[in-house]
Amino acid sequence: MLNDIIKMIPIYVMGRKYEVPQGLTILKAMEFAGYRVKRGCGCRGGVCGACVTLYRRKGTYQLNFGLACQTVIEPDMYLMQLPFVPAHKAIYTIKNVRANDSDVTKLYPELMRCLQCNTCTKACPMELDVMGYVAAAMRGDLEKVVELSIECVMCGVCAVRCPAELSPFNIALLIRRIYGKHVIPPSPQLDQRLKEIRGGEFRKEMEELEKADEAEILERFNEFQATKGEAAIELGKEKE
Ligand code: SF4
Numbered sequence: 001m002l003n004d005i006i007k008m009i010p011i012y013v014m015g016r017k018y019e020v021p022q023g024l025t026i027l028k029a030m031e032f033a034g035y036r037v038k039r040g041c042g043c044r045g046g047v048c049g050a051c052v053t054l055y056r057r058k059g060t061y062q063l064n065f066g067l068a069c070q071t072v073i074e075p076d077m078y079l080m081q082l083p084f085v086p087a088h089k090a091i092y093t094i095k096n097v098r099a100n101d102s103d104v105t106k107l108y109p110e111l112m113r114c115l116q117c118n119t120c121t122k123a124c125p126m127e128l129d130v131m132g133y134v135a136a137a138m139r140g141d142l143e144k145v146v147e148l149s150i151e152c153v154m155c156g157v158c159a160v161r162c163p164a165e166l167s168p169f170n171i172a173l174l175i176r177r178i179y180g181k182h183v184i185p186p187s188p189q190l191d192q193r194l195k196e197i198r199g200g201e202f203r204k205e206m207e208e209l210e211k212a213d214e215a216e217i218l219e220r221f222n223e224f225q226a227t228k229g230e231a232a233i234e235l236g237k238e239k240e
């Protein structure tokens with residue numbers, strides 16, 4: 001019996017109780033329970049923000065947010081996935097937006113409504129200083145916004161919780177784009193790589209991938225996973 005080998009714990013998914021093995025992430029526990037998670041899951045590595053999940057622990061009143069692929073389940077967790085947040089996103093052409101705070105407030109005038117309540121920071125599953133980057137955006141300190149928001153996974157929770165109805169993550173995205181386009185000098189490495197791509201350097205590999213069947217793609221993916229550590233070590237050596 002599975003229960004004799006692995007400790008099973010109860011969790012509740014959208015109000016329904018399931019017994020699942022202890023130690024799983026929310027995502028794996030949901031899959032163990034029989035859910036086929038397609039919309040609320042992307043990278044499975046804590047990067048894409050698609051799997052954000054709302055949960056409450058038994059006996060507490062707080063609602064918490066976590067990434068389902070990273071957060072480990074606890075007994076009697078009440079869970080609900082929030083795979084998409086229809087937050088406001090301004091439409092712009094980045095080359096026409098100038099690197100100043102007035103263009104940011106023209107696109108997102110609600111920025112100035114921030115109450116500095118810190119609710120966004122408390123809700124962020126990446127533990128970012130969201131209020132800090134919103135405050136930096138208000139005073140036009142674009143570099144600080146980039147520094148504080150660079151690890152945002154765009155899950156949208158800060159927008160869900162904001163009482164002033166801001167979409168902090170989309171404001172920060174605009175500022176990172178402005179910064180990348182108009183403030184930092186162009187990267188010679190990027191230019192070189194774009195030249196290689198346009199010159200067809202990777203075309204052969206792309207064509208091979210396009211023709212590959214599912215089994216071959218899976219094999220390549222597993223090979224890539226297995227050698228990721230070695231690649232990182234090689235990259236580290238190159239940088240030394
Ligand atoms: S800043 Fe907002 S969108 Fe970005 S990770 Fe935190 S809560 Fe999610």
Ligand code: SF4
Pocket residue numbers: 113114115116117118119120121130131134161162163164165166168
């Ligand atoms: S939750 Fe909204 S109002 Fe509160 S600090 Fe964050 S951005 Fe400002």
Ligand code: FES
Pocket residue numbers: 040041042043044045046047048049050051052067068069070153
């Ligand atoms: S699936 Fe991408 S962050 Fe969880």
